[in-house]
Ligand code: HEM
């Protein structure tokens with residue numbers, strides 16, 4: 001079952017943010033509110049658009065997520081993973097310590113993102 | 118080097134103040150993102166995948182140590198300690214905060230730099246040959262003309278809202294070191310039989326989803342008529358260029374759809390009407406600009422420096438760097454030094470703030486306080502004494518910038534790709550890093566010789582893949598990163614657009630595929646042939662069957 005979380009860039013610093021359970025925006029996808037029904041998604045998108053009107057974020061949209069076996073939220077698409085976790089080329093810029101996010105540097109097993117890790 | 122006059126200074130400072138007001142209005146909600154977007158783009162500010170990105174112009178690629186130090190300061194204060202050199206003599210910062218950008222721009226203005234016309238649908242930063250003023254094969258210093266074009270194009274009232282971006286490059290050599298033929302307008306400075314200076318004008322070149330080599334619209338536009346001719350081209354484009362579809366809005370599509378003869382006729386008609394207007398460039402104005410680019414005070418030296426020759430003999434690593442990165446200078450006893458930004462540690466084109474400071478110091482000591490940026494995401498010290506090359510090489514090595522790989526397989530042009538860019542299908546930098554690792558052996562790189570590998574993360578072609586001897590284009594195949602290979606392109610004087618060789622390869626397989634192509638080249642090359650020469654001689658078929666043997670079996 002595909003669930004969603006809502007993401008955007010914060011207006012003042014441009015950084016990637018996710019809408020949390022309390023409706024506030026934070027940098028970590030782990031704290032994002034997971035939306036399980038279309039109804040919830042609609043309500044929350046309306047809230048996100050209001051946040052855009054209020055100069056808090058820019059360009060909010062929903063992304064598909066799944067949960068890994070530890071119950072952590074993970075974006076489904078690799079684009080959204082790079083957005084959530086930071087550039088894969090630079091350890092210092094990675095937002096979270098996500099195992100495998102930088103493993104392409106290992107020439108032998110460069111592909112970490114095909115399928116949900 | 119060009120210095121701001123009162124007008125330039127006031128203009129740039131006013132622009133900073135204006136943008137400061139716009140940012141305040143954006144933060145307060147007076148401006149929506151929709152209203153603000155074109156304003157920030159006019160000031161070089163994008164919103165990317167992870168953050169804002171600011172693109173700063175380095176007009177015709179020439180800048181000073183003081184400017185480089187300021188860029189280092191900006192990297193430390195407003196970014197995360199890095200800068201990224203692009204393919205059009207710009208530098209990008211990947212992490213500035215919107216609220217800081219006005220201060221950042223004010224600091225740039227202190228050293229006569231700005232981000233104006235680095236984005237948006239206007240005439241972009243005019244680029245030039247990075248060896249200008251240093252190389253013997255040029256007719257004139259292309260920067261003089263790039264500056265004249267810049268002054269004309271900056272805030273040109275008619276051309277601030279074009280259908281699409283518009284890029285101009287200038288060269289004065291038969292060698293093309295600025296991908297001139299792939300610009301909206303490419304200018305080659307020429308002399309006619311009477312010894313007068315003029316321009317061979319190419320129009321309608323470009324990369325992106327419809328790559329085109331430019332076509333010559335005029336073989337010789339006299340120097341004094343350059344601006345009226347450019348104005349005529351821009352007018353025809355502005356009047357007739359398509360605005361219904363942004364992918365068809367570049368002048369290359371107009372030239373293609375109109376036909377060259379008709380385009381020429383329209384341009385000439387427009388030109389005739391404005392040739393004798395205020396757009397004539399008076400001789401004294403040319404001389405005034407020329408004075409800014411006067412050669413530095415070269416010493417009178419012998420053509421050969423004994424000490425330099427001895428060092429090459431004694432130190433093979435130094436000799437290798439010289440043979441890879443150092444080019445002949447027009448002035449006896451001097452040399453042009455290429456500084457590769459394709460090192461082991463950083464993404465292609467990236468440089469740390471510490472390296473920027475080190476290079477600024479070295480430029481002051483060794484190269485008359487002057488640095489150049491190239492379209493291949495490298496830097497150049499244009500005027501180094503041969504007798505000081507060894508010292509310079511040692512010091513470059515200490516800051517990690519003595520990689521001798523200019524023009525080699527690891528000297529790739531690589532776009533930021535999905536690690537930074539919101540438009541990307543795939544990442545580019547990790548593929549480049551894996552190829553660099555595979556070909557880390559310098560002996561092997563030198564054996565392969567000139568090999569231009571270029572990577573773009575989507576069809577916008579920022580990584581110039583169409584003009585790579587080997588080009589890689591990232592495509593999304595059902596949610597996975599794949600790479601399509603093109604072969605046979607060139608962005609140099611032997612300009613060509615590469616052809617797609619076959620189905621794309623997965624990220625896991627792409628480096629092996631590149632290695633197969635290169636191995637085949639090594640097996641079948643004739644003496645002295647580059648990869649591109651071999652490809653042109655034998656055609657695509659052998660490369661195709663090497664990459665897709667199973668297809669052949671199936672067909673047999
Ligand atoms: C990450 C931010 C970037 C974004 C969003 C971006 C976006 C684009 C887009 C949309 C185009 C298409 C132009 C067209 O066909 O009309 C383009 C073209 C181009 N970009 Fe970028 N770009 C980025 C970074 C870069 C970098 C880092 C470089 C240099 C390494 C670069 C060099 C170019 C060049 C040379 C073209 C011209 C291709 C042509 O002639 O059509 N870009 N870019």
Ligand code: SF4
Pocket residue numbers: 532533534535538539540541542573574575576577578579580
């Ligand atoms: S080629 Fe595509 S992916 Fe690469 S920087 Fe340009 S727009 Fe982004």
